[in-house]
Amino acid sequence: MKVAIIMSDSEFNTSYESANGGSKAQARELCDNMKAAGLRIYTVGFQAPATALPILQYCATSPPAIL
Numbered sequence: 001m002k003v004a005i006i007m008s009d010s011e012f013n014t015s016y017e018s019a020n021g022g023s024k025a026q027a028r029e030l031c032d033n034m035k036a037a038g039l040r041i042y043t044v045g046f047q048a049p050a051t052a053l054p055i056l057q058y059c060a061t062s063p064p065a066i067l
Contacts, residue, residue, distance in 0.1 A: 004034055006059055007044040010052030024055060031059035 012023040020026050034041055043056040057063065 002037075002039045003042065004039045005042045005044065006031075006056070007046060008056070009046050009048045010055045011049070027055055028058060035061065 012027075018026075020029065031041060041059050041061045043060045045053065045056050048056060
């Protein structure tokens with residue numbers, strides 16, 4: 001089994017805009033590509049504010065447990 005663990009507060013220090021979209025769009029695309037490649041993704045939020053939880057939930061293969 002291939003696994004990726006993303007540990008983050010999910011707040012982007014710098015917002016990038018490019019032909020690939022903004023920082024959040026690029027993060028979603030990266031997560032989609034990892035899932036398409038068969039990786040199971042676990043996310044761990046460190047002092048993540050409520051506004052940052054959606055990207056962690058989006059990237060997780062299964063709905064995360066919020067503790």
